[in-house]
Amino acid sequence: MAWAGKTVCVTGASRGIGRSIALKFRSQGVKVVGTRTRSLGADDACDEWVVADFADASQIEACAKSLEARDIDILINCAGINKIAPFVEIDPNDFLRIQQVNVFAPMRLCQTVLPNMLRRNWGRIVNISSVWGKISKEFRASYSASKFALDGMTLALAAEHGANGILANCVSPGFIDTELTRAVLGESGIRQMTQGVPVRRLGQADEIAGMVLWLASEENTYLNGQNIAVDGGFSRV
Numbered sequence: 001m002a003w004a005g006k007t008v009c010v011t012g013a014s015r016g017i018g019r020s021i022a023l024k025f026r027s028q029g030v031k032v033v034g035t036r037t038r039s040l041g042a043d044d045a046c047d048e049w050v051v052a053d054f055a056d057a058s059q060i061e062a063c064a065k066s067l068e069a070r071d072i073d074i075l076i077n078c079a080g081i082n083k084i085a086p087f088v089e090i091d092p093n094d095f096l097r098i099q100q101v102n103v104f105a106p107m108r109l110c111q112t113v114l115p116n117m118l119r120r121n122w123g124r125i126v127n128i129s130s131v132w133g134k135i136s137k138e139f140r141a142s143y144s145a146s147k148f149a150l151d152g153m154t155l156a157l158a159a160e161h162g163a164n165g166i167l168a169n170c171v172s173p174g175f176i177d178t179e180l181t182r183a184v185l186g187e188s189g190i191r192q193m194t195q196g197v198p199v200r201r202l203g204q205a206d207e208i209a210g211m212v213l214w215l216a217s218e219e220n221t222y223l224n225g226q227n228i229a230v231d232g233g234f235s236r237v
Contacts, residue, residue, distance in 0.1 A: 002218050003025075003028045003029050003030045003217075004029070006030050006031070006073045006074060007030070007031040007032075007033065007070060007071055007072055007073050007074070008025050008030050008031070008032055008033070008072070008073065008074040008075070008076060008216065009032075009033045009034070009035070009067060009070070009072045009074070009075050009076065009109070009113065010022045010025070010032060010033070010034050010035070010046070010076045010078060011034075011035040011054075011076065011077050011078050011079035011105070011106075011109065012035065012036070012078040012079030012080065012128075013032070013034030013035060013036060013045055013046050013049075013078070014034065014036035014037075014040070014043065014045070015178075015179070015180075016176075016178040016179070016180060016205060017078060017128065017173060017176060017178065017205045017208050017209070018034070018076075018078035018079065018128075019045050019205070020205035020206050020208065020209040021076055021078060021208070021209045021212050021213075022034050022045045022046050023045055023209070024206070024209035024210065024212070024213050025074075025213065025216075026044075026045070026046070026047070028213070030074075031047050031048075032045070032046040032047050032048075033046060033047065033048045033049075033050065033067070033070060033072070034046030034048070034049055034050070035049070035050045035051070035052050035063060035079060036049060036050075036051060036052075037051070037052070037053040037054075038051060038053070039051050050063050050066050050067070052066075054079055054100065054101040054104075054105040055081070055097050055100065055101055057100065057104075060100075060104065060105045060108050061108070063105075063109070064108050064109055064111070064112040065112075067109060067112045067113060068112055071116050072112075072113040072116060072117075073116075073117070073120070073122070073123060073124070074123070074124045074125075074126075074216045075109060075110060075113045075123075075124075075125045075126075076125075076126050076127075076128065076212060076216070077105070077106035077109060077110075077125075077126075077127045077128060077150075078128040079101065079105065080101060080102045080128065080130075080146075081097070081098055081101045081102065082098065082142075082143045083098065083142060083143070084139040084140065084143075085139060085141075085142070086138075086139055087139075087141050090141060090142055094142060095142045095145075098142045098143060098145075098146050099142075099145070099146050099149070101146075102143075102146035102147065102149075102150060103146050103149045103150055103153065106127055106150060106153070107153060110125060110153075110157060113125075114161070114166070117161075117164070117165075117166050118161075118164055118166070120165075121164055121165040122165040122166070123161075123164075123165065123166040123167075124166070124167055124168075124215065124216040124217075124220070125154070125157060125166065125167070125168040125169075126168075126169055126170070126171060126212050126215050126216055127150050127151075127153070127154045127168070127169075127170045127171075128170070128171055128172075128173065128208075128212075129147045129150050129151055129154075129170040129171065129172040129227060130143070130147045130172055130173060131172050131173065131174045131175075131229055131231045131234060131235050132144045132147055133146075133147025133148050133150060133151050133170070133172055133227070134151075134172050134227060134229055134235050135235050147172075150170065151170050151227045154168050154169065154170045154225070154227070155168075155225050155227075158224045158225030159225065162224050162225070167215070167220060167221075167223065167224045168224065168225065169215050169223060169224065169225065169226045169227070169228065170226070170227040170228065171208060171211055171212055171215070171227075171228050171230060172227055172228065172229045172230065172231065172235075173203060173208050173230055173231065174197065174203055174229065174230065174231025174232055174234045174235070175190075175193055175194065175197060175202050175203065175231070175232075175234070176202060176203045176204070176205055176208060177202035177203065177204055177205070178205060181202065190202065196234060197231070197232040197233065197234045198232055198233035198234070198237055199232035199233060200232075201232065203230060203231065203232060207230060208230055211228065211230055215228075
């Protein structure tokens with residue numbers, strides 16, 4: 001794959017799936033600009049860091065302004081938040097904060113990088129959705145609403161800019177082996193949950209990163225407007 005001279009922005013690159021994506025691009029010689037919510041010292045996952053907490057609208061705008069000064073060829077929107085609650089108990093402020101981080105921030109960053117992509121007549125946008133953006137279940141209303149919205153926005157981008165050489169897709173991870181997953185579910189919870197996954201295991205963050213890398217590459221010339229579940233078959237059975 002030809003990566004020479006390419007620059008990618010990966011949001012939420014300090015841990016989990018975002019970090020794996022950033023490291024995957026760096027391994028190919030791509031310049032990586034990552035976002036994180038706070039400065040935590042040296043970290044070689046990215047060449048450059050932008051500190052921005054997307055729960056703060058002013059920091060979204062500051063991040064967008066920072067990216068204007070960089071020639072971003074590829075945008076990976078991975079940063080996201082979740083809060084589980086019964087529907088009637090959802091705090092409106094929590095709902096709005098989830099939409100801001102998971103939908104509004106990607107929208108503003110897409111708006112920011114598109115002019116450069118349009119000038120070059122080439123670009124790749126991959127938005128990290130979730131299996132809960134393809135199906136849903138109880139207590140996931142806020143999160144699913146945001147991820148279904150992200151998919152809809154991605155499809156509109158694909159329709160509007162495919163003719164400009166800009167391909168936009170979603171990747172929807174299933175249950176992935178991250179520190180957060182293990183902390184939330186524990187070993188017994190993981191064993192129980194993976195019984196519903198046809199391949200009977202957690203996915204690895206690097207498996208998500210590999211799919212994202214290909215979608216963002218010059219090898220991908222025709223896959224556009226899709227929402228690809230990398231979930232071991234969970235959402236299809």
